[in-house]
Amino acid sequence: MPYDLPPDEDPNVHDDETVDDETGPAAEVDRDALSAALAVIAAQGEMIRRITSQFTEQINAVQAYTAPLAELGRVGQDAIAAGGVREVMKAFRVALPVFEFPELQALQTQVAQVFTGVDWSAIQQGIRQDYRRGVPPNWRNLGGDLKLWPLVEIAEAGYPTAWVPRAAVLQELIDADEAERAGVFVARRVEIIEACCACLEEVTSGELIDVVEKLGEALELAETGRHMVAAQALAACVFDTIFRRNIKPQSVAGYYEKAKKEINDRHENAPLNKLRWGVVHVPAIVALAKFDAPNGDPVPTIFNRHASAHAVGPEQYTEANAVIALALATSLVREAHQEIVDAAGPSTP
Numbered sequence: 001m002p003y004d005l006p007p008d009e010d011p012n013v014h015d016d017e018t019v020d021d022e023t024g025p026a027a028e029v030d031r032d033a034l035s036a037a038l039a040v041i042a043a044q045g046e047m048i049r050r051i052t053s054q055f056t057e058q059i060n061a062v063q064a065y066t067a068p069l070a071e072l073g074r075v076g077q078d079a080i081a082a083g084g085v086r087e088v089m090k091a092f093r094v095a096l097p098v099f100e101f102p103e104l105q106a107l108q109t110q111v112a113q114v115f116t117g118v119d120w121s122a123i124q125q126g127i128r129q130d131y132r133r134g135v136p137p138n139w140r141n142l143g144g145d146l147k148l149w150p151l152v153e154i155a156e157a158g159y160p161t162a163w164v165p166r167a168a169v170l171q172e173l174i175d176a177d178e179a180e181r182a183g184v185f186v187a188r189r190v191e192i193i194e195a196c197c198a199c200l201e202e203v204t205s206g207e208l209i210d211v212v213e214k215l216g217e218a219l220e221l222a223e224t225g226r227h228m229v230a231a232q233a234l235a236a237c238v239f240d241t242i243f244r245r246n247i248k249p250q251s252v253a254g255y256y257e258k259a260k261k262e263i264n265d266r267h268e269n270a271p272l273n274k275l276r277w278g279v280v281h282v283p284a285i286v287a288l289a290k291f292d293a294p295n296g297d298p299v300p301t302i303f304n305r306h307a308s309a310h311a312v313g314p315e316q317y318t319e320a321n322a323v324i325a326l327a328l329a330t331s332l333v334r335e336a337h338q339e340i341v342d343a344a345g346p347s348t349p
Contacts, residue, residue, distance in 0.1 A: 134275035141167035150174045155279045158286030158302050160327040162279045163334040164195040182320040189323050196330040203337040211242050232322035236308035239329040246336055260285045280335040
C-alpha cells in the first residue's frame with residue numbers, strides 16, 4: 001500500500017497546479033521505497049534518542065566525579081607526605097562510574113585514557129612504604145593487602161590494635177561483624193595475654209618500671225581466667241596512670257575532655273607515616289567516654305575507665321572488657337617506651 005503523505009507534502013501536487021502524468025507501477029515503487037526510507041529514519045531517530053539519553057546520564061555521572069578525580073593524583077602524592085590519614089583513604093575510595101550500554105562502550109576506554117598519565121604504581125608504592133613506616137609492627141604480618149582502614153575503624157570503636165594483639169587476632173577482628181568483636185577478645189584471651197606479656201618484656205625504660213610491674217601482675221591474674229575482675233580493675237588503674245604520663249594534664253579541670261580532643265586532632269591530621277601514635281591512643285576516647293548513671297545513662301558495656309572505677313557490676317566487668325583493658329594498657333605502655341627510645345636517638349657503639 002502506498003504511504004499517504006499530507007497534501008502539502010504530496011510530490012504529485014504542485015503549486016502551479018501542474019499535475020504529473022506519471023502513474024502506474026513505477027509510481028507505486030517510488031512510494032514504497034519512500035515509505036521504507038521514512039520508517040528506517042524513524043527507527044534510527046529513536047535509537048539516537050535512546051543513546052543520547054543514556055549518554056547524557058553517564059556524562060552527568062562523570063561530571064559528578066570530575067573534581068575528586070582531577071585531584072586524585074595530587075592528593076595521592078601530597079597526602080602521603082603530609083596529609084591526614086582520612087584524606088588519603090577518601091581519595092583512594094573514588095571509583096570511575098561504570099558504563100553499561102553497548103553502543104557507547106568506547107566511551108569508558110576514552111575516559112580511562114584521560115588518567116593514563118597518572119603513575120598509579122608509584123603512588124601505590126609510596127603508600128606502602130609510608131604504611132610500613134607508620135603502622136604498628138603487629139600490622140605488618142597481615143599480608144600484601146592494605147588493611148589500614150578497617151583496623152583504624154576498629155581502634156576508633158574502642159578496641160586496641162596497636163602493638164598487640166598479633167596479626168592472626170587482628171585478622172579475626174577484621175573479619176568479625178561489629179557486634180562480634182568483643183567476642184574475639186574472649187575467644188582469643190590466651191593468645192592476647194601471651195602477646196601482652198611478650199610485648200611488655202620489650203619495655204626496659206627505667207621510668208616505666210612501676211607500671212610494667214603492676215601491669216605484669218594484672219596479666220598474671222588473667223592468665224588462668226579465674227581472676228578477670230581483679231585483672232580488669234588493676235589494668236584500668238595502669239591505663240589511667242600511663243595515659244596521664246603520655247598526655248600530661250595542663251590542669252586537673254577538664255583534663256579528660258582536653259586529652260580526648262588532643263588525641264582526636266593528632267589522629268585525624270596524622271600523615272600516613274605517623275599513624276601509629278593515633279591508633280595507639282584513639283581507643284582511649286571510648287575508654288574515657290562520660291556517662292551519668294544517677295541521671296539514667298546506661299553503664300557502658302565496652303571497657304570504660306570511669307565505669308570500672310565507679311560502676312562496678314556485670315555490665316562493665318566482663319571477660320571481654322578485662323582482656324581489652326589489659327591489651328589497651330599494654331599498647332600504651334609499649335608506645336611510651338618507644339617514644340623514650342626514639343627521643344634518645346640511636347645508641348653509640
